[in-house]
Amino acid sequence: MMARFVYRLQKVYDLRLRKKKEQEQVVIEAHSKVRKAEAKVEAIRSESHQMQALMHQAEPMMMQVYDRYIYKLKGDEKKAQEAVKQAEKNRKEQEDKLKELHQALEALEKHKDNQKEVWKAEEKALEMKQLDEVAGQRYFRQQAAKAQDD
Numbered sequence: 001m002m003a004r005f006v007y008r009l010q011k012v013y014d015l016r017l018r019k020k021k022e023q024e025q026v027v028i029e030a031h032s033k034v035r036k037a038e039a040k041v042e043a044i045r046s047e048s049h050q051m052q053a054l055m056h057q058a059e060p061m062m063m064q065v066y067d068r069y070i071y072k073l074k075g076d077e078k079k080a081q082e083a084v085k086q087a088e089k090n091r092k093e094q095e096d097k098l099k100e101l102h103q104a105l106e107a108l109e110k111h112k113d114n115q116k117e118v119w120k121a122e123e124k125a126l127e128m129k130q131l132d133e134v135a136g137q138r139y140f141r142q143q144a145a146k147a148q149d150d
Helices: 010-057 060-149
Strands: none
Touching: 010 060
16 A cells, blocks of 8 residues: 655645735736726716817806816826826736746645655655565575475
């Protein structure tokens, strides 16, 4: 019966795997924040275009009100674009962190595979040694039996 392979660093491997999965969720959330910020910019642009279209149809007295509101929307759009840039920067940082965690986990996986191969070679050598001992004992018994018969 062969012994079961036990990886000495399994707890470290499990910890790195858990951290990688947690970081994947953080990256997903960062992507979501970028999409929301981009949607907000697009909504502001759309509203600005609508106001400009309405401004052309408005009474002359209302032009100044529309103009102020469009100016405010342009300021909101700039703030929203800054929020998009910040969200993209955060997403990039989180993706880089995920990449680092993935590389660390991959290195540990390679180490685990190498350790398993070493373990298999040791088990095979041990099994061969045991088989050689059994064969040697059998040979000596046969020789002793032959010597007794003679």
